[in-house]
Amino acid sequence: MDEFINGKNMLDLLEKLVNIDSGSHYKEGVDQVGYQLVPLFQELGFHIKRLKQEEVGDHLIVTHPNKEKASILIVAHMDTVFEKGTVATRPFKIEAGRAYGPGVIDMKASLVSVIYALRYLKEVGSKAYQNVQVILNSDEEIGSVTSRELIEEEAKGKSFALIMEPARRDGSLVTERRGSGRFTIEVHGKAAHSGIEPEKGRSAIEELAHKIVKLHELNDHEHGISVNVGIIEGGDAVNTISATAIGHLDVRVSTLEQAEEVEHKIEEVCASSDVTGTEIELTGDMRRPPMLKDKKIEALFNIVKNVGADLGIEIKDTKTGGGSDASFTSAMGIPTIDGLGPIGGNAHSDKEYLEISSLTERTLLLAKVIERLNQKKK
Template sequence: PDHLLGPGVSDMKGGLLSGMYAVAALRALGLDRWEEVAFIVNSEEEVGSPASRGWLMELAGEYDAALVLEAGRENGNVVTGRKGGGLWRIKVEGKAAHAGVEPEKGANAFIQLAHHALALDALNGTIPGATIVVGTAKAGEAANMVPPHAEMTVDTRALDPAGLTALEAAVRATLAATEGRVPGTRTIVAGGVDKSTMPRTEGTLRLFALAQASAAEQGFTIGEQTSGGTSDGNFLAAGGLPVLDGLGPVGGLDHSPNEFLRIETIVPRTAMLAGIILRLTE
């Protein structure tokens, strides 16, 4: 087989193992010339690192560079920039009533939530590089009842600080403008934009140049790209650290039953990673 299949092989067990082997190889060869390497394995990254984000930003001030071991893109590129954003939780409280006998005495929380959802979706395309996606929604308690409760989560992302500011303002204004479309309902908003972008800085481009040189030494080339996804690299960048991301082996279809890792990329990209670390110590 030329692929490994399974949950997390790409995002990001492959990258974590690659990092362990890269450091072990340099130590075995007596090339561990660094003062300190911190190897961070974060079990809460997929839920936004709520407990560790502050620690990561503080830690950034103690090091010279961050190499994030998320999988390489399917085309082999590494990641030099990431969107920032945040998750919103929007709840609507209405009033229950019998659906057949006296629905007019109720206040349909589901319909009010739908007004919010459609208006938020219409924001797509109004802010350059921003995305607004209604991810989950639930409402009601029984089929024969006017729904007294409804809630949804909304994922929002943008490419730069100005976009994040505009996005936050647009979401709040849209929710305020559509509140009360169903009389008798009340909207409760939680969450918001809370993850800064991982910008494509001069420091990041210097790390990319090291990665290019290391890849060339192994007989292959790499490109760079910006990703709409976020990682702990966002927090390290917010702490002022140059960050290069997507350095793990190449994989794809993350978070799906068909998630895969390309076997032939494991050794070359692990060697590339070791070469980057070595160059950082010179």
Template sequence: MTAQGPEAAITAWLATQHDAMLAELERMVNTDGGSYDKEGVDKVGAQVREFMTRHGIPVETIPGDRFGDCLRATVEGGDPTANSGNNRQNIVLMGHRDTVFPKGEPDRRPFTIKDGIASGPGVCDMKAGLVLNMFILAAFAKHGGAPGPLVGLFTGDEEIGSPEGRPVIEAEARRARVVFNSEPGRPSGAVVTGRKGGVFMVVEIEGRAAHSGGNFEAGISAIGELAQKIVAVHALTDLSRGITLNVGLVSGGQSVNTVAPSGQMQIDFRYVTPEDRDEIMGKIHEIVGKSFVPGTRAAMTIRGEFLPLTQSPSSAKLFEAYVAAAADSGLTVTGEFAGGCADSGFTAAVGAPTICAVGPVGGKAHSPEEYLDVATMVPRAQAMARAILRLDQSGL
């Protein structure tokens, strides 16, 4: 297909922005921004706001009490006199500013590029996706042509389950025409059409302290209870159904010569369908409520939760539209299912047609080996811009 009008102008402008994109990405990666570092996450937000201001794009701040603020940037599009229909529903470009890394990580591992591969904390998950969204919004602000209002939603707490971002995301999704979540493209270049849901829990166990030599029989070991609960929780894993349970953090005890009065485990539970969640959560509650070591007590708190991303018929149509748009950007794109969770599950759950992992291609997220293929920045931006411009003809 030969691009004309706004499509030709937007894709041509994006083709000139490679170096500018990398400059924004370098600054962003070199800014601290772990989920619990509100100051750092909001500093990344300030960079987003500065960029939008330079391009004449208004930005609304939705304050976060404990975590990074949500930013909502808007670019007008479509027919402003229309009162109903898809023409006035928002086209949402979504991404999170927080990372999983501790404070000071950018100083230890600053942004670098070698042989076309960029590295640094959060370089693909998902600061490159934020930069992509920023430049797409700027392209439409500069050249027009959007078939409806564009909303760039930049949240601040996704890596811990979006405790404050979730209601903002869900409210936006309920009035969305479509949602593009710019998590990193898969190493294969694929986008994500389905994701697991996840529940993140902490279990606190109470026993009774006693001297392990002189008064052993008076003690009640919270660590003994913890050990048996871990075995029982792990036994719920069913790989054939995509169900995994991982006790990833444990702690407890007072001293080596004291029967442990306390213990803690943190559980990561991943699942595919809502029915799986209900079944396994019921079994976890049974394990928590049972005392394997008589006299112990336990309590569980859910610290965070993601919903699964499932592909509805409208989301499948959006995927097909994106694949066609990507092909005109020189990309061959397929869809994959991912075990990782993302905010796209929240948007899909409230009925918004959603596609995930449309950001630049990268891999090994959450590790020192995290990387980004910088050559994918512009083509992936062009692919999303084309998909947006063709929403009407795609029947979305």
């Protein structure tokens, strides 16, 4: 592997990042990840703009002063799904060619990869690294609620978007993703003792049960529509008619038309009560549009595939039902490739891992892709 992409140094940085708790709702930890990365970008001559956030970590915009209008956008996130205290129970470790730890593949290895890819380009004398703008956001794992507008604003005028989610287990990149949405159904009823005066109660749980059945009837897996009430809350005691009940709904779709149609049907289901005397409050929306493999994405993938071939790496692509920030840039018509991070698996679990050999390999691939795209005209 090239002398400027040093695997040991990369692993040392990865260990530092993994051993920082940075769950989406732990602002202090996510900001600490940013503090580790900022000086590394500054060493390469980049300027950092910090967008302060109150409830989540600050977002960072990384831009080189020599390129007022960079044409390549890289998007990576600093947050993980793991709560504060996770690192104490299972810190970074290396075992049998794999690295383990919270967020090691999703996506702290990708953060390391971005730094070293840009460093490589600078060290070999390529000015391509100056034509890159990097967005490091802090809330991707909870839907990029505060960073979506930032990503879409900075993506305007860009020629290419490279999203640093990890590659699939077999090394495939991602060229298609399903759209996703989150909704909350809050039902208000009337409490009563279930033994003494049950007739005076109006069960919010019963009403929510009716809604769950109707919502699950919207599933059409054959056509890529998934509707699932994954969490329910409600009730105070087993002998009390429930006054409140809450259902949390996850939605996945394959097309923009499906997104509009399913959202409308959800609103219809929740527009009226089945249990007299209960009221329903629906909140939420379709958070991410689907990423569709169009001709622009196909052309960009072929560039990456050719770069991979030059390096002796067979590059394949796939589609996935998970969401990412690639949905935002692709919906804007910007050629977008996702899954450009290193290879690993079991993300969001205590068995999450990185294939260590892929860390340097995919970093060099990223650097060479940036170099190739820099040669392309807008």
